[in-house]
Amino acid sequence: MSDLKVGIVTKEWPPAIYGGAGVHVLQLTQALRSIDSLLVEVHCFGEPREDASAYATSAEFVDANPAVQALAIDLEIASHLNNVDVVHTHTWYANMAGHIASLQFQIPHIVTAHSLEPMRPWKAEQLGGGYAISSWAEKSAFESASAIIAVSDAMRSDVLNAYPSVDPEKVVTIRNGVDSSKFAPNDDSSIAESFGIDSRYAIFVGRITRQKGLAHLLRAWKNVPSQYGLVLAAGSPDEEGIGAEVAELISELQRTRTNIWWIKEMLPHEKLTALLTGADLFICPSIYEPLGIVNLEAMACETAVLASRVGGIPEVIAENETGELVDYTSDSLLFESELTISITRLMSQPELLKNYGIAGRVRAMKFFDWQSVAAATIELYRKVLA
Numbered sequence: 001m002s003d004l005k006v007g008i009v010t011k012e013w014p015p016a017i018y019g020g021a022g023v024h025v026l027q028l029t030q031a032l033r034s035i036d037s038l039l040v041e042v043h044c045f046g047e048p049r050e051d052a053s054a055y056a057t058s059a060e061f062v063d064a065n066p067a068v069q070a071l072a073i074d075l076e077i078a079s080h081l082n083n084v085d086v087v088h089t090h091t092w093y094a095n096m097a098g099h100i101a102s103l104q105f106q107i108p109h110i111v112t113a114h115s116l117e118p119m120r121p122w123k124a125e126q127l128g129g130g131y132a133i134s135s136w137a138e139k140s141a142f143e144s145a146s147a148i149i150a151v152s153d154a155m156r157s158d159v160l161n162a163y164p165s166v167d168p169e170k171v172v173t174i175r176n177g178v179d180s181s182k183f184a185p186n187d188d189s190s191i192a193e194s195f196g197i198d199s200r201y202a203i204f205v206g207r208i209t210r211q212k213g214l215a216h217l218l219r220a221w222k223n224v225p226s227q228y229g230l231v232l233a234a235g236s237p238d239e240e241g242i243g244a245e246v247a248e249l250i251s252e253l254q255r256t257r258t259n260i261w262w263i264k265e266m267l268p269h270e271k272l273t274a275l276l277t278g279a280d281l282f283i284c285p286s287i288y289e290p291l292g293i294v295n296l297e298a299m300a301c302e303t304a305v306l307a308s309r310v311g312g313i314p315e316v317i318a319e320n321e322t323g324e325l326v327d328y329t330s331d332s333l334l335f336e337s338e339l340t341i342s343i344t345r346l347m348s349q350p351e352l353l354k355n356y357g358i359a360g361r362v363r364a365m366k367f368f369d370w371q372s373v374a375a376a377t378i379e380l381y382r383k384v385l386a
Helices: 020-033 066-078 092-105 123-127 130-144 153-162 189-194 214-221 240-254 269-278 293-300 332-347 350-367 370-385
Strands: 004-010 038-045 053-055 086-090 109-113 147-150 171-173 201-207 229-235 260-263 281-284 304-308 323-326
Touching: 004 020, 004 092, 004 370, 020 038, 020 086, 020 293, 020 370, 038 066, 038 092, 053 066, 066 092, 066 130, 086 092, 086 370, 092 109, 092 130, 109 130, 109 153, 109 370, 123 130, 147 153, 147 370, 153 171, 189 269, 201 214, 201 269, 201 293, 214 229, 214 240, 214 332, 229 240, 229 269, 240 260, 269 293, 281 293, 281 332, 293 304, 293 350, 304 332, 304 350, 323 332, 323 350, 332 350
Parallel strands: 004 038, 004 086, 038 053, 086 109, 109 147, 147 171, 201 229, 201 281, 229 260, 281 304, 304 323
Antiparallel strands: none
């Protein structure tokens, strides 16, 4: 079988990874590069890298809307995709590079749907008028792509609902994976001690964005018994409004409790796995989540998960086996009340949480390994080239 050359296009690439899509691209690429019959080149945004071709915003666009800056970078990337057999893009930031290269060089373009702009109207707060541009870019790329990878069955349904002109045969589900050798129990208690964490705790890990539901968790925590601590590994607010709201809610909790720990910096891997392992409970209160790699990472560290029943999360968490789910509702008071009740009940049952955690790692290793994800992805590459 002849070598297949793939061009991966992504905004995020180490050291600039800040979300699940970036984690996905990195770990998928690592798995793909381990296969002899495949040649993988990565094109990313930002400063020069040794393991990828990187493209920074040119001087002409430094004052432009971020969405316009992304399109400018996409145009440059597209011009460097003339020698690949298939181009595979991740998130709307990169989609137009694949779309333009596909038109220009007559090569198949595959899109991975990590999220959908129509499902995230709050992005208008972050992008302003750029939200209309990002929505147009995503729609154009999806409707013309040779194939669309959905990271969950729920995401596949969302794609078809959001873009009804897309042929359902083009949309396939290939779920995210987790590297269970890197995300594994790490019992280094000195990490928690270095942050002043000195009692039992639940943990939230994620960016400060409306999508992740952190404000709901913080309001719910006001009514959680004070003996239970909360670690918040949360930074990089999407925009000033949500950043200020979250900061005030955390400050309000810290005025009456000494066991609320806010870690604003991005944690190095070993520190992250130690804090995940040390937690009694991982909490994912998202209001929108195509799959939720962070839940897999917590499960791989043998930590029980409590999450919203949204998007692809129920495809990851086996309810009452590896964790539990709370129904999300736009009635914030009801959602937060249900979070409070579930958190309080679960934190009072450490043995149950331990059993959930053990089962979670088993499930993560059995059903969500990256080699299986890579094999399914290569099969799709060859299908669109047939």
